[in-house]
Amino acid sequence: MISILIAAAAGLLVSILLTPYLIRVFSRQGFGQEIREEGPQGHKSKRGTPTMGGVAIIIAMVVGYFVAHLISSFGGTGTGTGGPSASGLLVLFLAVGLGIVGFLDDFIKIRKQRNLGLNKTAKLVGQLVVTIVFAVLALRFPNGEGLTPASESLSYVRDLALITFPSVFFVVFCYIVISGWSNAVNFTDGLDGLAGGTAAMVLATYVVIAFWQTRLSCAVSPQAACYDVRDPLDLAVVAAAATGACVGFLWWNAAPAKIFMGDTGSLALGGLVAGLSMTTRTELLAIVIGGLFMVEMISVVAQIAVFRTTRRRLFRMAPFHHHFELAGWAETTVIIRFWLLSAICCMFGLGLFYSEQLGLGG
Template identity: 85%
Template structure:
């Protein structure tokens, strides 16, 4: 528990102190956000706001995780050694953050809201996903558990749906690209993605901690959580949640800095990695329901327009539809935060009810 509190505190402090420094540096370098020409008119004033603030989130998350382990080692309260699961989830998040950083940097250099083309971004996500998919099935512990399994999971592995490796790898790519794009689509209003991500990550702190507390030796086998490193995954999630809250101090409306694709892809990868290593891929769809709705709104808008030449929404992603309908930006943000909180609470309720049903 101490590890989790340390990770969250360090993540928060590093993020809240580092972000204003990045604002000054990026402003001097001219690293300003470019705005979509077809976007809401109220967003035009945001042009030039420093972007790539996701750098602060990534640094704070990594710092929180390793400082927590260092303090544990120095105080002798544990081995202090990072786990395979924790390191792999961090790798996934940071690697996707690098892809997002390249996308942001190209946008800045070209001074338009188009960075990496779709093919280049997809290739970047594919390479990261394949490496993660291969590594996440390695490193078994003393019980033979690897960081992730080839079975589809809800709260536990669904043994009837076990994927061969040749199918598991593309499945990982779908999950990782889906979540990273979903968070990326949501990052369109000041603080929207950061606030929602903080809630989802806090939910995963609770889930991972609960999984670590439930011992298979004291419960019926059906109630066991076969997760390799649940407590360490809680540390990762706590460090990232703290980093998001610290960044939100500067990113909340009116934003002084945007996270950019650097932050949104990193956070999406983090959610994807946590869902696979905690064996909750299907439950994550509920917990991150806001991100899912935002992504579905984009897919539906494109599908309907290409089929009928009509728009399903005034504008996609979904949050812009309400802006164009006359809602104030802060109203959209707060109501969407509330929707995210409801999804997280509902997801926790499903998680706990499944445990009760399993005999816990």
């Protein structure tokens, strides 16, 4: 438990102190955000706001994770993992790898002064390369109980034995999950603090889930309701460091934002959620926990599908947080209400997780 608190505190401290430094550096370099011409008129004033703030989130998350291990190691508190684990490092790799893809996308936008960075093919290829490395390594590094960081089975709160993917199809499955989550968070990142605040709630939920899995690990407490998850406590440390990083960044990113996370942050956070869902064996439950991200992505897909078939728009603009802005809602009103919806999704997801455990244990 101490290592989780240290990771969260270190992530928060690094993020809240590093972000204003990046604001000054990026402002001097002219790394400002380009705004969609067809977007809400109120967003025009945001043109030129520094972007690529996701760099602060990534650095703070990584520093928080390793500081927690370092202090726990020298302080004798222990993390229960004997140092950084395969699961924790793989989830960090996935987040950082996608963050690099997002950074390249942001950098091209800035250099060419346009709202489009990497083309769709280049972005998908970048996500594919990171996904393949993650998928291959996630099925290796078995521990003493034979558990690998991820499994070839689809999962809800634990693996569903009836749905197992052959190795090749597991890579395809990983690509669908990872690209889906990274793009879902990317779509949500359209209002000041919306993606950062929502990600903080989702990641905090995963701190609770991974910590609970630690307390009821089959390796420690074999019973009907135990969890076969490799390195759950270390995954809680990763999630805690990322939660602290998001909260620290949100201090500067909340409306009116002084910096945007850009694709650097949104793709990294999406990869983080995807990685945590696979390593904690909660891929289907993650859809509920990150329900707001899912709805934002569905709104984009639905808008495209309806327009191509009927030549009519389902929403005034997609992602659908812009629909409410164009309907006359103030930006802060949309943000706060969407945060509330995200909190409800997280609480409902935790309820489903706990009810499943009660059903088996009770």
